[in-house]
Structure formats: C-alpha cells, structure tokens
Amino acid sequence: MKIAVIGSTHAGTAAVSNMATLYPEAQITVYERNDNVSFLSCGLALYVRGVVDDPQGLFYSSPEQLQQLGITMKMQHDVRNIDTTNHLIKATNLVTGDDVVDSYDKLVMTTGSWPVTPPIEGIHLDNILLAKNYNQANTIIEKAQNAEHVTVVGAGYIGVELVEAFEKSGKKVSLIDGADRILNKYLDKEFTDQVEDDFRNRGIDLLLNETVQRFEGTKKGVEAVVTTHGRVETDLVIMCVGFRPNTELLKGKVDMLENGAIKVNEYMQTSDPAIFAAGDSCAVKYNPTGEHAYIPLATNAVRMGTLVARNLMGPIMRNVGTQGTSGLHIYDLNMASTGLNETSAQLLGVHVKSITINEKHRPEFMPTSENVQLKVSFHPDTRKILGAQVLSKVDVTQSINTLSVCIQSGMTVDELGFVDFFFQPHFNQPWNFLNKAGLAAAQ
Incomplete structure (x- = not known):
C-alpha cells in the first residue's frame, strides 16, 4: 500500500509517526515544501522574546527521526497538482527544479494554514513580516534588533503575545485591530477590558476599531x-x-467550507474515499453547535492526525469533536476559554445565558488569595453548558479543561454545581469556584 502525505506540521507529523507503527509494510512518502517539520508556531512569541533559548525545542520531530521510522521524506518538494481520478501527485523539487510524479493508494492532506495577507497598498515593502513558521520567526528576531517602533496588526493570540514580547524587549509597540477590542474571538468584553487596561498601563498603543488603509515607505522599508x-x-x-x-490543491475535488477548509467525516475521511485530511487544512466538528467549524489549533491538529492513522484502513475510532479550548498567559494574567462565549454565540445565531462569578481561588486565611473571574454560558432551555472563560493572576486555567469535558459530555450547568471536586486550602475552597458557578446559575 502506498500512502502519500502532503505537509508535515502538527497533523502530518502525528499522522506519519502513527502510520509507521500501525502499517509497517506500507510505503509512506511525505512531501514537505520547507526544510523542517513540526514547528510549534504557538511558541513563536516565546522564541522571539528569548524565553526559549534553543529553538530546536520548538520542533517535536525532525526529517531524520521520521526517516528512521522507514518514512520517505521528500523535503523541499512543492506539490503542484493532485490527479484524484488516477491517484497521481505531481511535485517539484525546489532545490534541483526537477519534477516528480508519484502515485498513491491513500492520500493524507495535512497542508496546514498560511497567514492571511490582505491586498493592502504597500504590503510588499521590506520590514512587513508574517508570523507563522520557523524561518519567519528568525526573520522577525533579526529585523527587530534594529527596530525602535514595532506595529502589530491583528489582536489574536499570536498578535498579543508578540506585543508582550516586543514591549518587554524595550520597543515602542502599537497594536492595530479592526475589532473594537482585543482577543474578541476568545473572551467577552469584561475579560478583554482587563487585558487592555494592562497593556495601556505599560505604554502599549492600542488602535482598536481601526483598519489599515495602506503602508508607506521607501526602498529601505x-x-x-x-x-x-x-x-x-x-x-x-x-x-x-x-x-x-x-x-488549493483540492479545490473543486472534495467538499469544503466557504473559506476552503476541507470537510471530513468523524473518521477524518473527505468526500473522496481515498483522501483523508487533518489539522489546519480542514474543518472539524464543533460540539457546542454540532456543525463543521474552522478552528486551527495545534491540539486539534495532533488529535486529528492521530485519528487519520487509526482510520486509514477503515473506520476504527471516531473523532469526538472539539470545543476550541485554548489558553493564554500575558504578563501577570492567566486566561483560558472553551466553547461559545456571548460574542461568538451572537455571531453564530445561538442564544445563550451566562453566569459570571468572582471568587477567591482559596481561603483568605491563606497567605495569599487571588481573585478568579469565571463566566459559564449555557443553553437557556436544555441548560447544557456551551462555553466558559476564566481569568486570574493565579493559574487556574486547568478549570477550563474540566469545563471542556463538561461540554463534550453534555453536562448541564445545574449538575456542575454538585460535581465532586477535592478541597485543600493550598489549592481551593470547600465549594470549588466551578461548583459556585453552577449553584449561582440555578438561583
């Protein structure tokens, strides 16, 4: 059996590592246009900031490691065309310029994602950079050495992490976003207000509700x-x-969302039975709504890649879906979210009710006790939990993993009030703050 894998980031690396073990007789070939695999882009800001001294720690595999598993690694090969009728791949060796034609019995698409580059006047000027892969991270570090004023466009996770990194390195920093607040996809306003206040107090210039019209410059940048x-x-x-x-390689050849994300069934199979997909290249079942959604997270990618390997020869293990669970540490604040918040629910046309509590994370007789702000959103009729957000100076982000399980299992907010959680004064209170949210919602 010939298995071709296009792309080797999170999902691709997880898929081929497992396939090499599960199907030792298979001929597995990976096509990757870069000269490296498995870069953890979620660690990019830490690398730029200097928290990560050795960038090799941001790679959880290498071409050499995968080759040792018996996998054929065609690095710096760009796949130009896929003939899904005759099961053929056409690629170009980016080093030699030679064309390569290969066949497959099963094809795995783990081509990942690429930063959006809006058609803004002047966007091709020097010193306007993207933030996704290892080479781009190195370019950012190099260019930032001589920069005095850094402007970040986009206030999502990577954007705000880079803002923190540049401010801590002594740069003047501006953050521009077309929305009226930062991190709006992940947290509601009462949470993002606190992060914005912290940014402004540190001298960061927030230009919100503004869109970039053009870039100005010279040949120098x-x-x-x-x-x-x-x-x-x-x-x-x-x-x-x-x-x-x-x-783009599969456009018009398999079912996709409007944005081009490949639709897969619960066994990671596309509408073409011979083609599987995983990671940032495809959509995944979003449990709070039950619909396909595009949620490019490393956690989703490695799970999906592993499932591709398990299900390649037949439906063995289904994908239980995702809540889009994620977390972030910015300065002194720890925050995390899962599922729907009020903002995303409104955009999707889903009606939710929410309860917000502010509690000390442990008894106040302890030497320190920090405030925890927790918001839980739930369906007004079924009372099933649909989302949650937490923010605190103490790290209680693991509570969001717990609430992710609650959403996935269909727990109601009323049941949350009586879940069995341990009590120990070093860690929490007799009534865990998750219990208190459930009790508050029942009143």
Missing part, C-alpha cells in the same frame, strides 16, 4: 501605517490578521 483614523510611524510591522487553510 516601511515607514508608516495609515489607518482609518490616523498615521503611525513605525520601522517594523508584523501581520497577524488570521490564517486561511492551504487547500
């Missing part, structure tokens, strides 16, 4: 960003406005 409300002089711009799935 960018000199200013012109927005709908003004002009920002800068000498380095990092674009972090989102990601799009890398799926």
Whole structure:
C-alpha cells in the first residue's frame, strides 16, 4: 500500500509517526515544501522574546527521526497538482527544479494554514513580516534588533503575545485591530477590558476599531501605517490578521467550507474515499453547535492526525469533536476559554445565558488569595453548558479543561454545581469556584 502525505506540521507529523507503527509494510512518502517539520508556531512569541533559548525545542520531530521510522521524506518538494481520478501527485523539487510524479493508494492532506495577507497598498515593502513558521520567526528576531517602533496588526493570540514580547524587549509597540477590542474571538468584553487596561498601563498603543488603509515607505522599508483614523510611524510591522487553510490543491475535488477548509467525516475521511485530511487544512466538528467549524489549533491538529492513522484502513475510532479550548498567559494574567462565549454565540445565531462569578481561588486565611473571574454560558432551555472563560493572576486555567469535558459530555450547568471536586486550602475552597458557578446559575 502506498500512502502519500502532503505537509508535515502538527497533523502530518502525528499522522506519519502513527502510520509507521500501525502499517509497517506500507510505503509512506511525505512531501514537505520547507526544510523542517513540526514547528510549534504557538511558541513563536516565546522564541522571539528569548524565553526559549534553543529553538530546536520548538520542533517535536525532525526529517531524520521520521526517516528512521522507514518514512520517505521528500523535503523541499512543492506539490503542484493532485490527479484524484488516477491517484497521481505531481511535485517539484525546489532545490534541483526537477519534477516528480508519484502515485498513491491513500492520500493524507495535512497542508496546514498560511497567514492571511490582505491586498493592502504597500504590503510588499521590506520590514512587513508574517508570523507563522520557523524561518519567519528568525526573520522577525533579526529585523527587530534594529527596530525602535514595532506595529502589530491583528489582536489574536499570536498578535498579543508578540506585543508582550516586543514591549518587554524595550520597543515602542502599537497594536492595530479592526475589532473594537482585543482577543474578541476568545473572551467577552469584561475579560478583554482587563487585558487592555494592562497593556495601556505599560505604554502599549492600542488602535482598536481601526483598519489599515495602506503602508508607506521607501526602498529601505516601511515607514508608516495609515489607518482609518490616523498615521503611525513605525520601522517594523508584523501581520497577524488570521490564517486561511492551504487547500488549493483540492479545490473543486472534495467538499469544503466557504473559506476552503476541507470537510471530513468523524473518521477524518473527505468526500473522496481515498483522501483523508487533518489539522489546519480542514474543518472539524464543533460540539457546542454540532456543525463543521474552522478552528486551527495545534491540539486539534495532533488529535486529528492521530485519528487519520487509526482510520486509514477503515473506520476504527471516531473523532469526538472539539470545543476550541485554548489558553493564554500575558504578563501577570492567566486566561483560558472553551466553547461559545456571548460574542461568538451572537455571531453564530445561538442564544445563550451566562453566569459570571468572582471568587477567591482559596481561603483568605491563606497567605495569599487571588481573585478568579469565571463566566459559564449555557443553553437557556436544555441548560447544557456551551462555553466558559476564566481569568486570574493565579493559574487556574486547568478549570477550563474540566469545563471542556463538561461540554463534550453534555453536562448541564445545574449538575456542575454538585460535581465532586477535592478541597485543600493550598489549592481551593470547600465549594470549588466551578461548583459556585453552577449553584449561582440555578438561583
């Protein structure tokens, strides 16, 4: 059996590592356009900031390790065309320029995603950079050494992490986003207000509800960003406005969402029975709504890649779906979210009720006791939990993993009030704050 894998980031690496063990007789070939595999882009800001001294720690595999498993690694090979009728792949060796034609019995698409680059005037000026892969991270570090004013466009996770990294390294930093607040996809306003206040207190310039109109500069590089409300002089711009799935190779050949994310069934199979997909290139079942959604997270990718390997020869283990659970540490604040918040629910046309509590994370007779802000959203009729958000100076983010399980299992907010959690004064209170949210919702 010939298995071809296109792309080797999180999902691709997880898939081929497992396939090599499960199908030792198979001929597995990986096509990867870069010269490395499995870069943890979620650690990019830590690398830029210098928290990660050895960048090799951000790779959880290598071409050599995969080759040792018996996998054929065609690095720096760009796949140009897929003939799904005759099961043929056409690729170009980016080093030699030679064309390669290969056949497959099973094809695994783990081509990942790529940063969105809006067609803004001047976007191709020097010192306007993207933030996704290892080479781009190295370019950011190199360019930032001589930059005095860094402007980040896009206030999602990577954008705000880079803002923190640049501010801590002594740069003047501006953050631009078209939404009226940062992190709006993950947290509701009462949470993001606290992060924004912290940013402003540290001298970070927040230009929210503004869109970039054009970039100005010379042959030497960018000199200013012109927005709908003004002009920002800068000498380095990092674009972090989102990601799009890398799926052009299969456009019109398998079912996709409008944004190009490949639709897969619960066994990771596309509408073409010979083609499987995983990771940022495809959509996944979103449990709070039951619909396909595009949620490019490393956690989703490695799970999906592993499931591809399990199900390649037949339906063995189904994908239980995702809640889009994620967390973030910015300065002194720890925050995490899962499922729907009020903002995302409104965008999706889903009606939710919410309960917000503010509690000390442990008894106040202890030497320290920090405030925990928790918000739980639930269906007003079924009372099933649909989402949650937490923010605190103490790390209680694992509570969101617990609530992710609650959403996945269909627990009601009333049942949450009486879940069995341990009590120990070092860690929590006799009534865990998760219990207190459930009790408050029942009143």
